[in-house]
Amino acid sequence: MSHTEWWASESFWRKTAIWVTAGSFVALIFLTLDSMSAITAGSTRVPAYSVINHRIDYVFDEKRNFQVPVIGVEEPLFGKTLTEAEAEALVSRGKLTTQAKNCMNCHTLLGNGAYYAPDLTKAWLDPSWGSKEVREQMMVDFLMNPQDRLHNGLGRRMPNLGITEDEARATVAFLKWMASIDTNGFPANFTPIDQSDPPAESGSPTQQQGG
Amino acid sequence: MAMPGTLDSANLNGGQKLAVKYFTVALALFGAQIVFGLLAGIQYLKPDFLYGVLDFSVNRMVHINALVVWLLFGFIGSSYWLLEDEAGIPVVGLRLGNLVFWVFTLAVAVVVVVYLLVQIGPGDHSTLWLINEGREYIEAPRWADIGIVACVLAFFFNVAATFAKGRYTGIGGVLVLDLIALFGIYLAGMFYTPNISVDQYWWWWVIHLWVEATWEVLVGCLMAYGLMKTLGVRRKIVETWLYIEVALMFGSGILGLGHHYFWIGTPEYWFTIGGFFSALEPIPLVAMVVHSVFDSGTHNMKNNNHPALAWIIAHAFGNFFGAGVWGFMHTLPQINLYTHGTQWSASHGHFAFFGAYATLVIAFFYLALQKWRGNVWMSGGLAGAWRWKWALGLLNLGMVGMVMAMLVAGYEQSQIERAIEGSSWVGYFVAQAHPWFVQGMWWRQVFGWMFAAGFVLLVWDLLTLGRSERRPAQVHAEPGVR
Numbered sequence: 001m002s003h004t005e006w007w008a009s010e011s012f013w014r015k016t017a018i019w020v021t022a023g024s025f026v027a028l029i030f031l032t033l034d035s036m037s038a039i040t041a042g043s044t045r046v047p048a049y050s051v052i053n054h055r056i057d058y059v060f061d062e063k064r065n066f067q068v069p070v071i072g073v074e075e076p077l078f079g080k081t082l083t084e085a086e087a088e089a090l091v092s093r094g095k096l097t098t099q100a101k102n103c104m105n106c107h108t109l110l111g112n113g114a115y116y117a118p119d120l121t122k123a124w125l126d127p128s129w130g131s132k133e134v135r136e137q138m139m140v141d142f143l144m145n146p147q148d149r150l151h152n153g154l155g156r157r158m159p160n161l162g163i164t165e166d167e168a169r170a171t172v173a174f175l176k177w178m179a180s181i182d183t184n185g186f187p188a189n190f191t192p193i194d195q196s197d198p199p200a201e202s203g204s205p206t207q208q209q210g211g
Numbered sequence: 212m213a214m215p216g217t218l219d220s221a222n223l224n225g226g227q228k229l230a231v232k233y234f235t236v237a238l239a240l241f242g243a244q245i246v247f248g249l250l251a252g253i254q255y256l257k258p259d260f261l262y263g264v265l266d267f268s269v270n271r272m273v274h275i276n277a278l279v280v281w282l283l284f285g286f287i288g289s290s291y292w293l294l295e296d297e298a299g300i301p302v303v304g305l306r307l308g309n310l311v312f313w314v315f316t317l318a319v320a321v322v323v324v325v326y327l328l329v330q331i332g333p334g335d336h337s338t339l340w341l342i343n344e345g346r347e348y349i350e351a352p353r354w355a356d357i358g359i360v361a362c363v364l365a366f367f368f369n370v371a372a373t374f375a376k377g378r379y380t381g382i383g384g385v386l387v388l389d390l391i392a393l394f395g396i397y398l399a400g401m402f403y404t405p406n407i408s409v410d411q412y413w414w415w416w417v418i419h420l421w422v423e424a425t426w427e428v429l430v431g432c433l434m435a436y437g438l439m440k441t442l443g444v445r446r447k448i449v450e451t452w453l454y455i456e457v458a459l460m461f462g463s464g465i466l467g468l469g470h471h472y473f474w475i476g477t478p479e480y481w482f483t484i485g486g487f488f489s490a491l492e493p494i495p496l497v498a499m500v501v502h503s504v505f506d507s508g509t510h511n512m513k514n515n516n517h518p519a520l521a522w523i524i525a526h527a528f529g530n531f532f533g534a535g536v537w538g539f540m541h542t543l544p545q546i547n548l549y550t551h552g553t554q555w556s557a558s559h560g561h562f563a564f565f566g567a568y569a570t571l572v573i574a575f576f577y578l579a580l581q582k583w584r585g586n587v588w589m590s591g592g593l594a595g596a597w598r599w600k601w602a603l604g605l606l607n608l609g610m611v612g613m614v615m616a617m618l619v620a621g622y623e624q625s626q627i628e629r630a631i632e633g634s635s636w637v638g639y640f641v642a643q644a645h646p647w648f649v650q651g652m653w654w655r656q657v658f659g660w661m662f663a664a665g666f667v668l669l670v671w672d673l674l675t676l677g678r679s680e681r682r683p684a685q686v687h688a689e690p691g692v693r
Contacts, residue, residue: 010381010447013454017385020458024465031469031484032412039408039476046408046476092405097334099345105268110411110475111552113347116255116267118639119552128636147263152640156258159266167334174405181408184482186474187634188548 041088045182049087052077052173056180058125058192066185072195077173078136087173094174097167106158109178111186117158124172124179125192132195136172143168215585216680222585226291226302226373229309231579233288236316237572238670240281243323245663247274252659255652269330272343272350273323278564279348280319285572286429287366290386292579293436294370298377304369315362322355339403346410348418349400356401363394381450385457386432393425408476415471422563423492423534424464430526430571431456434499437523437574441514443687444506452502459495467492473544474551482544489542493535503527515685516581516589518599518676522574525607529566537562537614549629554651555621562614565606576673581684588682595679598672605665612658620651 006012042048047069055072076082082090098104104113109120118126129135142149144165146158163171213219220228251270253260261270294302302308325342332338339345340353351359367390374383400417404410435449469485503523507514514520537559541550550556577599581589624642632638642648 008451010451010454013451013458014381017454017457017461021461021465024461028465028468031466031480035412035472035477035481036409038478039406039412041406045478046406049405088405093334095405095407095410096336096339096403100334100338100343101331102268102272102343102345102350104345104347105272105350106266108552109407112411112414112471112475113552114268114271115552115554115557116251116271118636119634122634123636126636152643154258154640154644156643157262159263161331163334170334178407181476183474183476184479184544186548186551188629189633191633191635 047071047177047180048084049091049177050082050084051180052087052091052176053081055195056124056176057195058122058179058190064185066188067190068182068185069180071180075195077176078169087177090170090173091177093167093170094172094177097163097171098174101161101163110181110183116156119187120175120178121181121183121187122179122190122192124176125190127191127193129193132193135193139172139175140165140168143171213585214681215587215683216678217585218583218678219585220583222583224295224301225305226294226308227579227582229302229305229312230288230292231583232309232312233284233291234576234579236319237281237284237288238576238673240277240284240319241569242666242670244274244277244281245659245666247271247277249656249659249663252652252656256649256656265327266330269326273326275348276323276326276350282426282564282568282572285568285575286426286433287363288579289433289572289575290366290370290390290429292575293382293433294373297380297383297436298373300373300377302369303372303376304365307365308369311362311365314358318355318358318362322351325352326350336403346400346414349414353401356397360394360397360401363390363397367391367394380446381453382432382435385428385453389425389428389432393421393429396420396425411475412472412477415468415475419468419471420465423467423538424461426568427460427464427495427530427534428457430530430568431460431499433571433575434503434523434526437519437571437578438503438506440578441516441520441523442506442510443515444510448506449502452498456495456498456502459491459498463488463491463494470542470544470547473547486543490539492542493531493539496531496535500527500531513685513687514590515687516577517591517593517596518589518603518672519574519577519581521599521603522570522577525603526567526570526574529562529570529607531566533559533562533564533566533614549625550621553621553624553629554617554648555625558614558617558621561610561617565610573669577676580673580676584677584680586684587677587680588684589677589680590685593677593680595672595675598668599676602665602668602672605661605668607665609658609660609662609665612661613655616651616654616658620648620655623647623651 039046051071053074053076055075057070057072058067059070061068106114106117107120111119111121129138143163145160147160151157247270250261250265251267251274254267329342332342342352343350344352370390371387374387396417399413431453435453438444438449439446466484467489469481470489472481472485504527541547541555581587623645627645628634628638628642632641
């Protein structure tokens, strides 16, 4: 007990703790700066808000070996092309609505939140909306009056959260924009709603699934 | 001075008198957490239960916010508990500390009442400022955020100033530096952005760097103190271990943050960084198990507070299994792609928060109770000892049962909803309706009631243990003799 080896000494571990912590934190700062530039709206990973003027799909990418969002032809939300500023204001209103209505304590967004209701990451692309022609209005109607609509066989229903029509439309804009974020293939093996134009035959190559 | 066994605040120093106030509120909020958890659990089984009155989102929000706040109150109380002992002088600014306690408690009460009665608001900034910020774990409205920062700054001042004026022990030094980080990080969550990727990036700074870094180091400090108190372990040993734990904890946990950056829009390099460093996160937790079990062994389990030491050991194992093993099981991106956002996460969350944090705060409840009753005997042959043993057993078994039930549900969900059904909404509900999932939710509820029974017993025990005891606490062998 009289002699303590250097590797077991208090001072060695105190210094190690300080250096390791400081080193890790500095590394995190640099990674954060890089990540922030990669996820600013308008970057390749997180598109500008005006992306809601376009069709958004989720297609398997051979090179990356998972599905990635693909921004397609012009397909304005609610038939109205928005400027970047208008689009940002609308998406922001939608994001505020998802926070103010506490969506995250039933749903997950980008996989984070609660597990009582489905994930909303690709809600815009979910096949449950039937067809792309009716999707926008169905989403608005559902958000405003979810309580008496068909949900599932479990009896679990979304409550009426007093969402106004403006808030509902903004929320749909937010969900459409969120579907355009490159989430490294999450969720996996997802089959998006058919967004091909009417004359196209079924099973078009863009709908092909990975896995 | 009152007879041993009598609850008398004259037995406590100034910081400890304040600590027991924090502990009392913490225990009440622990109870609230369990009640709202049970309500939310019932809604999985009977979705119409309280529908439109207290919806799942409300119950779940109160459930997790009560958790965060009761643990924070437990940590603040525990820090005040050891402060005068460690620094060797009375708390600097105790009056401020008391004032802050009442302001903090009142603010928490107002926030909870608004959660329950107002619940939600219009989709604009006023809701975020006044009602609910709508971001999991840190839902507290912005006014309360600012209040929390003010309160914890006052708390930090008290701790830092007391150590600075008295003496800085190793535990004191680590605690002060850790508190700076803990409170600095909270600020990272206090802003609004429409960009959900940026939002979740900083949101994880708060959640992860609290739960998987600064809180872990804080409980490391508390465990070091607890082992000195219960077993009489020498300071040099616990403080050397503490530094090792800090090095390993921050060395793995800070960049381990990357395991939350797989799927939120952030670049692919986080797969490697997050996967690698978070896979290392269990190592310090192994160290803590070795440390506590080894110390107990070298002291032949002779200790002056059986319930406190039992909860410290429960903490060491709970932290290792709940945070370490359960976290590791789904931390690599290759599996996390299928488990992220399923009951698998809920299983890990329950086990980790209970194993790593609830256990150690409960250990401090018992340390406090012993001294509050005049440093009364709490070793072998204690009258009514069945209560703390049954509380320990029911709480731990109830938790492990819930964790296992949710894990089975999570397996089923990741297989059926994610891998087979391709994560569509239909796939989600197919998986939710599967018998394996439904059974999991039923068993979770059953074990939830067991956990609640353990809590009732714990409260009863904390009100009564040692009351009829007259013997003074067992004395440790002189430090350095061994």
